[in-house]
Amino acid sequence: MTNQELTLAEEIKTEAPASIESDLIYGLEARPPFVESIFVALQHVFACFVGIITPGLIICGTLEVSPADTTFILSMSLVVSGIATFIQAKRFGPVGSGLLSIQGTSFAFLAPIIAAGLAVKETGGSPTDALGLIFGLCFFGALIEIIISRFLHLANQLITPLVTGVVVTLIGLTLIKVGITSMGGGVAAQNNDTFGSWTYLGVSLLVLAVIVILNSLNSNFLRMSSVVIGLAVGYIVSIPLGLVDFSNLSQLPLIALPIPFKYGLKFDFGAFIPFAFLYVITAIESIGDLTATSAISGEPIKGPIYFRRLQGGILGDGINSMIAAAFNTFPNTTFSQNNGVIQLTGVGSRYVGYFISVIFVVLGLFPIIAGIFQALPQPVLGGATIIMFGTVAVAGIKILSMVNLTKRNSIILAVALSMGLGVTFVPEILEASPELIKSIFSSGISTGGLTALILNMILPGRE
Numbered sequence: 390m391t392n393q394e395l396t397l398a399e400e401i402k403t404e405a406p407a408s409i410e411s412d413l414i415y416g417l418e419a420r421p422p423f424v425e426s427i428f429v430a431l432q433h434v435f436a437c438f439v440g441i442i443t444p445g446l447i448i449c450g451t452l453e454v455s456p457a458d459t460t461f462i463l464s465m466s467l468v469v470s471g472i473a474t475f476i477q478a479k480r481f482g483p484v485g486s487g488l489l490s491i492q493g494t495s496f497a498f499l500a501p502i503i504a505a506g507l508a509v510k511e512t513g514g515s516p517t518d519a520l521g522l523i524f525g526l527c528f529f530g531a532l533i534e535i536i537i538s539r540f541l542h543l544a545n546q547l548i549t550p551l552v553t554g555v556v557v558t559l560i561g562l563t564l565i566k567v568g569i570t571s572m573g574g575g576v577a578a579q580n581n582d583t584f585g586s587w588t589y590l591g592v593s594l595l596v597l598a599v600i601v602i603l604n605s606l607n608s609n610f611l612r613m614s615s616v617v618i619g620l621a622v623g624y625i626v627s628i629p630l631g632l633v634d635f636s637n638l639s640q641l642p643l644i645a646l647p648i649p650f651k652y653g654l655k656f657d658f659g660a661f662i663p664f665a666f667l668y669v670i671t672a673i674e675s676i677g678d679l680t681a682t683s684a685i686s687g688e689p690i691k692g693p694i695y696f697r698r699l700q701g702g703i704l705g706d707g708i709n710s711m712i713a714a715a716f717n718t719f720p721n722t723t724f725s726q727n728n729g730v731i732q733l734t735g736v737g738s739r740y741v742g743y744f745i746s747v748i749f750v751v752l753g754l755f756p757i758i759a760g761i762f763q764a765l766p767q768p769v770l771g772g773a774t775i776i777m778f779g780t781v782a783v784a785g786i787k788i789l790s791m792v793n794l795t796k797r798n799s800i801i802l803a804v805a806l807s808m809g810l811g812v813t814f815v816p817e818i819l820e821a822s823p824e825l826i827k828s829i830f831s832s833g834i835s836t837g838g839l840t841a842l843i844l845n846m847i848l849p850g851r852e
Contacts, residue, residue, distance in 0.1 A: 414609050414735035417488065417686050421738055425610065429736045430744035432616035433491055434752075436726040436777060439770060441470050441493040441749075444719055448499065448523075452506040454516045456640075462520075464645035464753045465718040466494050471749030473709035473721045477702060478742025486702030488682045489731060489739045492709050495722040497671055497832055498527070501663040502719065504824060508660065517652055520717070525654035528714035530664035534707030537672045541700045547846060548676060548699075550690065551798055554788035555841040556677030556834060557684070559809040560725040561782025563833040566813060568778050571771025578767070588630060589768040596623040596772025604733060612735055616773050623769030632766040641756040651717045663824065668707070670835040671722050675706050677838060678723035681784045685728050686737030690788060728784060729777025797850045801841055809837020 415421045421429065442463045449459040473492035480487035505526060506519035541548075570576065572593035578584040596619045603615035611618075627633050679702045680690055689695045702723065710720040731737050752758050792798055812818060813833035819826065830836045 412735060413687055413731075413737050414612070415738045417688055417737050417739055419738045420740050421736060425736075426738075426741050426744050428610075428614045428617055429730070429734050429741050430748055432614075432620075432734060433727050433730050433741070433745050434748050435617060435620050435765070435770075436730050436774065437470075437491050437493050437724050438467075438752075439765070440496075440724060440726060441466050444494045444496055444499055448502055448506070448719065451503050452510065452516050452519050454520070457642075458516070458520075460641065460756060461645055461651075462718055464756050465647060465716050466713075467749050467753030468645075468647060469709070469713045469716050469718050469721060469753075470494070471746040471753065472712060473705070474742050474749065475746035476709060477705050477723070478739040478746070480701060483701055483704060484708055485705040486679055486682075486698045487739060488679065488686060488688070488698060488702070489727065489737055489742050490679060490682050490702060491724040491727040491742070491745060492706075492721045493724045494713075494718065495671060495720045497667050497674070497722070497835070498664070498720050501660070501667060501824075502527075504663075505657070505660040518655075521653040522655040522657060522660065523719075524650075524652055524714045524717060525656045526661055526664045527720050528654055528711055529656060530661065530668050531707045531710035531714065531720065533665050533668040534672050534710065535704060537669065538700050538704035538707060541703055542696055547842060549792075549845060550788055551792045551801060552838070552841045552845055553677055553680040553690070554785050554792060555802060555805045555809070556674065556785070556838040557681040557788055558782055558785025559806065559834045559837040560674070560677055560681065561729075561778050561780070561785055562810060563813045564725065564778040564781065565775065568771050568775035571767045572775060573768070573771070575767030575771075588632070592623055592627055592630070592632065592766065593768040593772035593775075595626060596620065596769055597776060599623075600733065600773060600776055609735070612733070614734075616730060616733055616777075620765070620769055620773055623772060624765060627766045627769055632768070633764050635761075635764055638757055638760045638764075641760050643757070644754055645756055646754070647716050649715050649717075654714075663829075666829055668710075668720075670829060670832070670839075671706065671720070672703050673838045673842070674832075674834050675703055675723045677834065678725050678728070679703075680788065681725065681728045681781060682723075682731070682737075684788055685731045685784050688737075725781055726774065726777060729774075729780045732780040732784065733777065795850070797848055801844045801848065804844060805837045805841035808840045809833040812836045 445463045445466050470493045477485045477490040502523050506523055509519040509522055573585040574583055574589040599619040599622050600615045603611045676699055679699055684690050706722055713721045
């Protein structure tokens with residue numbers, strides 16, 4: 390361990406813990422055996438893989454990016470996620486949280502990215518020109534998050550367990566919609582009227598049952614492997630049912646090498662404004678993710694150690710987003726999916742993050758390997774993610790259980806949860822709003838988190 394890591398470990402021992410109870414098998418600084426680390430790492434990869442490549446698929450499809458460029462951008466999304474995850478887990482000086490925190494492509498930027506790209510095309514620009522502007526806006530916008538990280542210590546009176554508990558709970562509750570959609574067959578099934586078929590539900594429930602049963606056993610190995618075993622069982626069962634499509638594998642290139650600034654960097658101030666706001670929102674959401682990771686890992690969720698991790702994590706978030714733009718992919722942020730995996734496997738070791746990083750980089754450099762993962766049917770993924778997202782919500786509830794729910798705090802909690810879940814259940818409420826408002830508040834996490842933060846600032850009676 391480095392001197393900085395030793396100092397951090399000593400401070401953790403002497404600081405009065407403010408964390409939730411944990412039944413981890415391997416804690417943050419433990420080093421699980423190689424085989425167990427691989428099994429746990431694969432479960433994180435399965436949980437996060439689709440979320441990493443999906444924003445790129447949506448953006449490239451909307452902007453009519455060529456298949457070759459789309460494949461390259463998706464490959465770079467995986468490579469950058471591997472690099473960014475390593476930075477977060479390893480922690481280089483002040484950069485990184487030092488937690489088992491997975492980085493991946495952010496969904497929050499979809500609307501402004503697509504809007505900026507379409508604006509370029511409407512003026513006669515090519516998809517390549519659109520990508521140059523998008524990556525320029527993402528690159529310079531990341532400076533906003535870097536600056537925020539430097540002043541995060543001044544916000545310790547605002548970022549209370551009440552605020553972070555609301556954000557973590559909303560992360561889990563809003564993602565459950567994604568999980569249940571996957572169980573029914575995903576968006577494709579909704580479009581072809583097969584959504585919710587008994588085939589999809591049967592496969593997803595089988596995966597869910599395998600994970601629950603293995604987690605109920607006394608074997609630590611089976612518990613740590615429960616998600617990957619459940620996904621493997623679902624994958625195998627799906628093949629004879631015709632749910633697995635390998636037809637695209639033959640069209641993938643053998644290797645994809647990173648080419649920095651392949652599409653150039655451009656800038657437009659008018660298009661930059663929503664990006665700047667969203668980097669602020671991303672920082673708030675990352676605070677919730679990092680708090681959940683700390684809590685589930687049995688680490689402090691208040692005090693100097695906690696805020697140092699937040700500061701390093703947000704700084705890492707910003708720097709990783711700059712790296713992402715430099716290597717031709719979209720802004721990175723902390724992923725909440727991995728918190729469910731930590732809870733289920735009982736492994737919070739940051740050293741597992743090193744294995745996850747290598748797997749992501751390999752998947753990105755060799756697209757055919759990623760293609761096999763990409764063929765994972767939506768119902769199989771849904772059976773696993775539905776329980777993962779639920780455990781994230783439970784982690785948020787545990788944080789809230791530490792809060793004294795006075796009349797004031799109860800009002801903040803009620804309004805924040807209502808607003809966050811409200812825009813999640815009825816997103817049409819923002820249809821008549823300006824694009825900037827829709828970009829900021831389309832996420833239930835950002836809506837609920839901002840509501841809790843603002844009410845906590847302005848309502849009288851805070852201790």
